[in-house]
Amino acid sequence: MNTPRTIAEYLEQLRAALRGADPALIQDALYDAEEHLRAELAEQPGRSEADMLAHVVGTYGAPEEVAEIYRDQEIKIQRALRPPPTPKRHSLAGRFFGVAADPRTWGAMFYMLLALATGIFYFVWAVTGVSLSAGFSVLIIGIPFIVLFLGTVRALSLIEGRIVEAMLGVRMPRRPPYPEQSAQSLMKRIGTMFSDARTWTTLFYMILMLPLGIVYFTLTVTLMSVSIAFIGAPVAYLFDDINDHITINWGVGAHVPGWGDAFLLCIIGIVLLFVTLHLVRALGHMQGQIAKHLLVSRTAA
Template identity: 55%
Template sequence: MNQRTAPRSIDQYLAALREALAGEDPALVQDALYDAEEYLRAEVAAHPDRLEADTLELIASTYGAPDEVAAAYRTTEKQLQTALAPPPRREAQGALGRFFAVYVDSRTWTALFYLLLSLVTGIFYFTMVVTGFSLSAGLLVLIIGIPFFLLFVGFTRVLSLAEGRLVEGLLGQRMPRRPLYPERGVPILTRIRNMLVDRRTWTTMFYFLLMLPLGILYFTVAVTGIAVSLGLVFASLVGLLGETGVITIDELTWHFPPTLLLPLLLAIGLLLLTAVMHLVRGIGRMHGALAKNLLVARDGAD
């Protein structure tokens, strides 16, 4: 980058970096902007005797120009995604093979774990937001009302980062690994205004409120679907084994369907269980997209 087009301030550098990363994953953009701003501000603070423009000119030759940094992040992201991708598996042959291949997809089981966990996280998120809103509204008449509200909003953003790590780790959706860089040298009233007009403040809280009904739905679908499916499978197996004399059931009265129907019920149970696992994996993908839309700043700029 030549002298004429070199950024003369941190804001110009970040704007150029954001432009160079246009079209990339918003989570990647947010991470890159955070890393760059943290480094730039540290370098400027370490050389108080220099003009900011002079420091940035030196940084461009060491840390890299915005387009060079953007290219480095793209390369690193591809390498990281390759390293974190599930182990490759042999492509299933035929429609039936692809249907049952859901059991060897690691994302199916991690999505199932997330759906079961979402009941707990949903209750916690919902309680936290409702309590935070209630206390913030009640304390507004006191001097601690505004600081408490800022603390509450800050906590929701930290919590959204933690939820993002869960979503990325269990559902495979790329989420930010860095928070948005905190504003520096901004008056308190301006910070409050920026928080109130920031789309992500409200979408994050909406996501946390939404997690309670979604968590109940996810948990119910997963547990009910798996329980009914396994019930059909094991009941059919017990009935077949009992009819063939492999096992003997004494002292209890068992009412099984006719013997000819037991293999059919076993097949229905297996097909239903497989369909439930497909549904679980699909819900995981849809929830990952929902989390990304509500928790990630658009273009890393919001």
């Protein structure tokens, strides 16, 4: 591959060398490379981009070398962060009950419970910001306010990415799409922010998180509560006097509830609990893919 003569060429070659890698990794690599190249160029104002890049290729590395370094580092980091692997279970019962031993299951459950709070915050922030932006658009402070608001939206996307990666195990960007120190003028950078599809997909994600958060929280709390209540049926029966006028019917005739009914409810509760854990883990995987598609820059792919 030819030696790049401009920063844009270097970044394009780096993107090509990382083709097929995780889009979040590509976004981080492009950010780091551009930030380093811009800093090198700023420190040597009398040097042309071509001369600076010729020097950088020998120190920072050629695009292919940098891409290989990032791939190797990513493998090491993911190995270090990955939870201990759960034993493979071949039986149906083992796979069904083994979900409780998967750390991602509990991370997803915590995310489902947290999603209501974050969903409300994101929704209020997005709707309030859009409303105020529309109202201020006729005033002189309109454009600065909109730029500030969109900047906070992009910052919140990085915070959400950290939450998703920590709890759901989905690789998310650790850097913004592009560094703050850029050769572009202020107006050009503002234009880039408005034209970047990720700005608007992130805003959509923040609004979408309210209904998703309500669904996640309601399903998780309701199913877990019912499961625990059913599991505790024998204990409730032990300490509670059953009115003789109360009857129950399992399809085999009405009768006064007894120990058999309590233990049957307990078994149903245990099964429902593990069904809930499977559902929570599936919802966590789905949420991770939603975040991946809406919060990661598509230009990095």
